[in-house]
Amino acid sequence: MSKPNLRCLITNPLIGLTLQPALPKLLAGTLLSSLSGLATLAAFWCMVQLISDISAYWVITAIILWLLSAAFSASASWLAHDAEAAFSGKLRRQVANHLTRLPASTLSGQGDQSLRSLVSDDIAKLHHMVAHLPSEIANLAVLPLASITLLISMVGPETLWVLLPGLIASLYYLVVVPRITARDGAARMKVMGEVISAVDDYARGIRVNRIYGRQSGALATYHDSAERFTNSMVMWVSKVATFAGIAVALLQAVATFAIAYLVSYDQNTIILAATLFFSLAIVTPALRLGHGLDYVSTGKSAMGRIIKLLQTPALPTGQLTQLGTPPILAIKDAEYSIGKVKTLDKLNYIFEPSTMTAITGPSGAGKTTLLRILAGLEPLQKGHIQLAQTDISQLDEQVRHETFLLIPQGADVLPATVKENLRLSAPNATDEQLKSALITAQLDIDLNTDAQILSGGERQRIGIARVFLSPAPVILLDEPTSALDQIKATKLIESLEHLARNQDKTIIIVTHDKALATKASAHLELKRKTASGELL
C-alpha cells in the first residue's frame, strides 16, 4: 500500500464509507468554526468604526457579534466532537467485525501487541485527527486570509509588513523544528534514555555497592552520567534555544504592533486602528503551529495501519443455511503450507459420523492448523473440507459456527464468572444445565466463581463443558486433557466417546497422549515434513 495521505480519508473505500455519515457534521463544524472567527473579525471591524464614529451602535453591534462568535465556536466544538464520536464508533465496529472474521493465521501473524494498539491507540489517533482538522483549517487558512483581505482593502498592500514576525515564527515551526527533530531527535532521546537507565542501575546496585565498599565509586560513576546528561543536553538545546526564543518572542504582539505603528503612524487614527487590530492575523495561527501539528502525521500513519488491517482478506463464507444428510465430514485433496513447508499435502480423509477420531503427530505437524481448517477458521490453499458433501466455505458464517464447535488449546477464560463464561456458547442454558455440563467435564465448582482465579486444569474443563452444552454436530478439541491428571483425562475421553456414539456427533480430538489416542475409535496420524518434503 502506498503511503497514506489525507485524501484517503475520503477516497479510501474502507475508511471513506465509515466517515461518510459523519461528514455533514464535520463540514458544518468547519463552517461554524470559520464563521466564529469571521464574527470576531467583524466585531473588531466595528471597533474600528467606533473610532471614526463614537456611538453606542458600534459597541452593541460588536457585542452581538462576539456573542455570536462564542455561540458558533461552541456549536462547532460540539459538532466536531459529535461527528468524531460517530466516526470512531463506526470505525471501531468495522475493525472489530473484521477481526473476528480473519483467518487464525492472519491473526497470529499480527502479534498481540500491535493488534491491541491498533484497536485502541490507532483508532483514537485517527478520530482525534478527524475531529480537529476542520477547526484547524478554519484557524490556519480561513481566518488569516480574511484578516489579510481586510488589511489590504482598508489600509493597502504596504501593511503586509506586519505579517513578518508571524511568518518568521511559522517558518521556524514548519521548517526548522522538523529538521532539528529529524537530525537530533534520536540522539537526544538516547541521552535521556542513558540517564534514566543510570538512575535505575544505581538504585538497583546500591546494596551490593555498599556491602562491597564501592559506594563512593558507584556514586562517582553516577555523577559522571548525570554530568554527561547535562552537558549533552545543554549542547543540543543551546543549538536551538536562540531560534526557539526568537520564534516565541516574535509571537508576542509587541513585535507585530511596533511594525504596525511604523507602517501606519502617519495615517489617520482609523487606518492605524485597522492596522493594529488586524495585524495579528497570522500570529494566532502561528501560535497554534507552536503547539504542534504532530497529531496529523500520527493520525495519518494510524490510518495507514487501520486500512492495511481492513484490507487483509477475511474468511470466505457463503449463504447456505441448510445441510444435507448424512453429515459426513471429509477432507478432499487438502493442501496447506506454512512458509515453504507443505504441512498438508493432498490429504484425504473421511471422518466417520458418531465416532471419536484422534489426530496425533509430532509437534509442528499441523494438528492445530488442521483443526482450525476443519472449523472453517483457516482457509485451505487447495482442496476442500466437505460436510454432507457441501464445501464448508459456502456455509453462512453463523450456521458454520453452530455446526462446528472448536475448543481451542490453552484454557483461556474471560475475566468473568464461570456462569458468564459458559453462557458465551449457551446463552439460554439454565443453571442446572450448566452445572451438569461442568460435572460431566469433571469439574464441580460454583457457577459464580471468578473464572480467572481457577487453575489451568480447571479452566481447561470450563472449555470442555461447552462440548456438553453445544448442539453442534461436529466437535473439535485441541489437546483437551493437557492439564489434567490421568484419571480425569481417561474419564473425560470416555464421556466424549459416549457423547459421539449416543448423540451422533463427529468428535475429533488432537492429542499427543498415545494412550488416550488408542481409546478413540478412529485415528489419523500426521507426519512432520521439512521444506524439501521429507518425512520426519
Added chain:
Amino acid sequence: MSIAVNTPDKKTIAILPPIARRRLITVSIGWILVAALEAIAYTILALGIINYWPPKWILISAGAAVFATVLVNRLGYLTGVRLAGDLYAALGQSLARTKLSWFTNDHRAQIAHIAGQGIPGFMSIPAHQLQNFLHAPCIPLFLIFGIYVLVSLDVALVAAALLTLSLITQFLSQKALGHADARRHDTEAKTSEATIELVDHIELLRTAAGPVRTIERIEHRWKNQEKALIKTNKAAAFAVFISSLASIMPIAGMAAYLIFTGFNSPTAILALLIMISRAAAPLGDLATAGLSINDLRASLNNYKAATNTPILPEPTTAQANVQHASDNHHISVQGVSYAPMLNNINVNISIGSRVLVTGPSGSGKSTLLELLMRFDDPTQGHITINGIKLNEMTYDELASNIAFVPQDPIVFTGTLADNIRIGKPDASDKEIEDIAKKSTLSSIIDRSPDGIHQSIGQQGSALSGGERQRVALARALIKNAPILILDEATAALDEATEQEIINVIHDLSATIIFVTHRDPSIWQPTQSIYLNS
C-alpha cells in the same frame, strides 16, 4: 566512607537543591523583567497613539521587549536542562545515604518513575511554567498600572475589575473543560478496554460465541460509553461558549464603559482598547496554568519523597578507629526487636560457626540477616561484631567484615570478571578465574573465547538465574571476608551444583550465616536460629 554524621533539618530542606533554586530565581526575575518591558512597550505605543509620536520610541521599547524575551527564553530552555541535571545529581547523592532497607521494589519503582517522568517533566518549568505563572499575571498587572498613568484611576479600576472577572470565569470554564476532557479520556479508555478484551480473547470468543454474538457482547459496553460521551460533549460545548465569552469580556466591557461614560477622544479609545486587549491575552494561559499547578506540586512532592529518605547516622572515621578492637569475629545479637517480625532476639555466634536461620515464611529470616549488615537499625536492642556496636563503626568498616549473596543476585552490565572483581578490586585475572571455576562457572568461561572477559549482557541478561547466582557467589567468595551471609543463595541451582558450592564454602574458615528453603543438613550447620513470629 567520607560521609559524616548528618542529621539535616527536614523543615529547612526545600524540595529542590539550592543550586537549582538559584537558577530558577534568576529565570523568574527574567520573566518579570520581560513582562515589565512588554507592558512598557504597550504603554509607550498607547502614548504614541494619543500624542501622534513618530515611531522611534515605540520601535526601541518593542525591540527591548523582544530582545529580553529571546534572552530569557533561551535562558529558560538551558536552565530547564541544567535543572534536570541538578535533580538527577541530587537524587544520586541522597540515595547514597539512604538506609538500605528502604530500597524495596516499590521504592525502586518510584525512583524509576521520577527518573523517567518526573525529572524530564521539570525541564519545562523555567521556559513554560514560569512564563505562565509569572509573565502571564504580571502583564495585566503592569498594564493596569499603565492605564492608571495614562488615563485615570477610574478607568484603571474598571480594567482591573473586568480582567479579574474574565480570569475567574476562564478559570472556571477551563476547569469544566478539563473535567470534560478527563471524562472523555476515561470513556475512551473504557471503550478501548472492551475492544482489547476482544483482542485478548479472540480465539475463545469466536469459537465459543461465534462471529455475531462476539460483537454483541462488547456492543453493550460500547453503547454505554457512547451515551456518556454525548453528555460530556454537551457539557464541553457549554464550557467553550463561556470561555470564549470570558476572553472577549474585557475589551467589550471597556468599549461599553468608554461609550456610556461619554469618552470622546478617538485616539484615547484606540489606545485603551489596545492596552486592555493585551492585558486580557495571557489570561487564558494563566487560567490553564492555575489548573496545572496541582500536577506540578504532586510531581515535586514525589521528588521530595524520593530524596528525603531515611538515613542511618554513622560515626566519623576518626571515632571508629579509636574503637577498633580485637580480631575476634564474634557476633552478638542482644535483645533485638524489629517490628513487626522480630521480637527480643538474643543470639551469640562464635567465629567459624555455620549458622542456619530458619522459621516459617514471613518470620523475618531475611530481616535478621539484613540487620546484621545494618540495612536498618533495630527498633530495640543492638548487634555487635567484635564487641563493637554496628552503629558505632563506619559502614566501610562493617562492610569489610562481610560478604553477602542475596536470593535475587544483582549483577551489573559488563564482563564476568568485572562482576567478580567487585569482591576484591585488586584481584588478578588468575585469581578471578580460579574463584569462578570453584563457583562452578567453568561452563560459562568455556563457552566464549573471551573467557572471564566475556560480556554478560545488560544487567546480566546473557546469564540464566542460576548463573547469575553463581556469579554473585564467586564475588562473595573472592572477598574472603570473615563473615559470609547467604540468603537463599543457592535457590536457583540444581542439587549437584549446590553441593559443589557448599563443599567450597565448607573449606572456608569464615563464619557462615545462611537461610535455605531446602534440606539444610548438607550445609552441616553448627548452630540454628529458629524464628517464629
